[in-house]
Amino acid sequence: MPTPSPSSAAIAGFTGEETRVLAALIDVIIPEDEDAGGWDGGVARLLREHAQDFMAWAVAPLKIAVADAETEAREKFGVGCADLDHRERRSVVEALAERESVTEQPATGVMGGLDREAAAPIAALKQVAFEGYYGNTSEPAGWAVANFRPLPEGVTPVDPDPPAGVRPESLARHYDVVVVGAGAGGGVVAAELAENGRNVLVVERAREHRTGDLRTNHLQGKREQDYDTTAGPGPGSPRVLELADGTVSVARSDRNGLAYGLVAMTLGGGTRLWQAMSWRFFPEDFRMAAEYGTPEASTLADWPISYDDLAPYYDRVEWELGVSGDGRGVLGARTPRTREYPMPPLPSDSTREVLEGSAARLGWRSTAIPYAINSVPRDGRAACVRCPQCIGHACPVDAKNGTHNTFLPRALATGRTDLIMASQVVEIVHDGRGRASGVRLITETGSGPVESTVRADVVVVSAGALETPRLLLASGLGNDWVGRNHHSHAGAYALATRPPDGAKTDLGPGHSVATLDFVHRDHEGWGGGVLYDSGPPYPLARAIGAGRNPATAYGAAHKAAMRRRSLPLGAMSMVQEIPHEFTRITLDPALRDRHGMPALRARYAAHPASQEAADYMKTHARRWVEEAGGRDVVALAGAGMPQGSEHSAGTARFGTDPASAACDVRGLLFGTDNVYVADASLHPTNGGFNPGLTVMANALRIGRLLTER
Incomplete structure (x- = not known):
């Protein structure tokens, strides 16, 4: 697989060579195949547009990931990480990820997501890869991989003028x-x-x-x-x-x-x-x-x-x-x-x-x-x-x-x-x-x-x-x-990790059917509540979920998991x-x-x-x-x-x-x-x-x- 060739402009906070290594690492997490890899598929644009504002948290851990990968590559193969082939670069990432899982578990924040303030380098690398490829601020390449289309074919969005306010x-x-x-x-x-x-x-x-x-x-x-x-x-x-x-x-x-x-x-x-x-x-x-x-x-x-x-x-x-x-x-x-x-x-x-x-x-x-x-x-x-x-x-x-x-x-x-x-x-x-x-x-x-x-x-x-x-x-x-x-x-949730094929659709609004049989039923459960089908996850949520599974954490297996169309069925x-x-x-x-x-x-x-x-x-x-x-x-x-x-x-x-x-x-x-x-x-x-x-x-x-x- 070819070495990524990012544009000559470096990402804010990175040198040109660091940017080159970073691109190579991102494309290990989400490799190029019939669809673009992670770097060209959205991550480069996300970092170029936002590394100085809401993505600024990622600069420090990504620079550490780049430095660690360079050290590992030179010790193991005698050349820099960006000059390795894909298989060799993947072995570098695997070694760093294994070391990280033993010594430094990725931190979680208040709601259980990645704590960006304390993210370990490879955890940050994966997070940025997924965010750029599946959750970028417009339509990234990962949406096509996940078969996600924000609008049905032939629909033209409207943008009504906001009501006039006063000064x-x-x-x-x-x-x-x-x-x-x-x-x-x-x-x-x-x-x-x-x-x-x-x-x-x-x-x-x-x-x-x-x-x-x-x-x-x-x-x-x-x-x-x-x-x-x-x-x-x-x-x-x-x-x-x-x-x-x-x-x-x-x-x-x-x-x-x-x-x-x-x-x-x-x-x-x-x-x-x-x-x-x-x-x-x-x-x-x-x-x-x-x-x-x-x-x-x-x-x-x-x-x-x-x-x-x-x-x-x-x-x-x-x-x-x-x-x-x-x-x-x-x-x-x-x-x-x-x-x-x-x-x-x-x-x-x-x-x-x-x-x-x-x-x-x-x-x-x-x-x-x-x-x-x-x-x-x-x-x-x-x-x-x-x-x-x-x-x-x-x-x-x-x-x-x-x-x-x-x-x-x-x-x-x-x-x-x-x-x-x-x-x-x-x-x-x-x-x-x-x-x-x-x-x-x-x-x-x-x-x-x-x-x-x-x-x-x-x-x-x-x-x-x-x-x-x-x-x-x-x-x-x-x-x-x-x-x-x-x-x-309060809330309750049940999700089938092996759903029946085709049972869940991503048609909007996202929920479709409900039962009210457990609302004030014989004074049970403090009044209970409505029970309805759970909404389909957006591509970024699906990617992060796949990333938690060691078998689909990143690479070709991750991309294959994202292409599978069966959406989780839940209530x-x-x-x-x-x-x-x-x-x-x-x-x-x-x-x-x-x-x-x-x-x-x-x-x-x-x-x-x-x-x-x-x-x-x-x-x-x-x-x-x-x-x-x-x-x-x-x-x-x-x-x-x-x-x-x-x-x-x-x-x-x-x-x-x-x-x-x-x-x-x-x-x-x-x-x-x-x-x-x-x-x-x-x-x-x-x-x-x-x-x-x-x-x-x-x-x-x-x-x-x-x-x-």
Whole structure:
């Protein structure tokens, strides 16, 4: 096999000769065959474009790998590594890898991935090879090897113009309402208020993104989370994570995004990048404490409203957002409704057919998953094209529905709504007696940050269950329940390492079929949760998984494993996470963000009941996969994400009494006259489902109450 011939330009941080050796080593990990090798197939471009920013971590361990390989090659063969043939270079890498496995195990980070700060040289070499070849920031050669096409043939992506925002100098001096955050809650509230005659300012922290910025990047996508995510806050926004065992760590916003927290920061928030599952909570989800009792050390409480109170708003959101599903069968029986979904469910596929069959043999009922995705053209936007990268990415044809393309455009169309982007509210200005007069915000502009103070009659905080309590606490507002009860979902997972051929497809959205038979079944498993097929892994995740197997760790065997088309078949569940007395969002006493605002400190401990619920669902996930023909099934179960997920909830929960809640039934913050919360922070519990539809329905209810204020 020929020696790689990289371009004459050296990689930043490497000499020309070091670059030549590095190219040779990368092509041992992913050799050239009928497809390009690792270096020309994406790694060279990744390092040339990013070795001075998010790939800078790799320079030091790669330089060590290069030096070690040179020493080994000269001692063993008498010439430099780049001048060896492929077989000889592979023997050099094998020797270094064997030595590394004995003396220095590759370090893992907070979430179990490679700890880039402490990566051993060959572990770093493999990671960079896989990231460049299978997860580069556009279409690398490895996608063809893995038979992954980001768009179906013949589909042309669209890139709608973002809504027009205002600059700081164009802000009005006074608004009826300022809404902090343009996600699931804020977008809905803004539309309801503006369409009912209120003058509204929507303040969104995220910088402006086009659709093209938020898709086909498998290193900085919201779900991949390997680096500073495109839909993140950018540098200078640290968080502190404190675990029950006393471990304290600082998560930087410009490093491993998953360790920072799985929450999208873009116009529309999570609803722009979500997979768009749109479940209603069950009636029992609103009365968990009454149904199951309050476990020791938990802060479990019932909602102050019932399913019947929220049902009309569920109905409105399903139609105004646009949800596809089948409400006549299982869903109609368990979540009573007055009319069908506005669109039929997404078409079936091989995964749904296989798992529907295994569910029926087990005596379980199953249903197509309801999605906020157009199954037919609607409102001037296309139907879903079933692309394979829905999870964590913007929709290439604008068929995925979120507040960014439904409620927010309606608010702006009234002429009574201003939107300001790249703006962080750092303080709610108030008189110290519970009356807010407006907000202080800092806007990032091309010439630097600009501070503004905007007056308003009402402030609605919809910044998410992590940032909402942070802002309230930093402003000195609210009672002792602000920041408490942080929870998301526990989860269970079962995966067949030997799946039946063709059972799993990579057609979008990625999940297809669910059973609800273990949601509030005979008071088992703390309410259980929805059980559905697991999503197909993207090529980078598949490559890293193959890299952990000694037989397919790298080389031709690795490439052969990536060419095999059989995708893993699995089932997964989310279940009620029981809020815990220890778990809390507070302000760090010392650490500040780039605007001088106190950093968020997340303290976390899993309640034993959450693990019980996850274990309960793990059993059923395994049964479903095995009945479908899966073999060598691996099953896992665990509590929620300590650093916060897109399902975070509970940190300003509402109730009837300030002795046990932060907000009243209207979302009004106790102790204030005109500060409201309208996001998942209000949820006393979070159901056994994706909470997005519930966030929007409750926000619509709060918006309606505000219009009657």
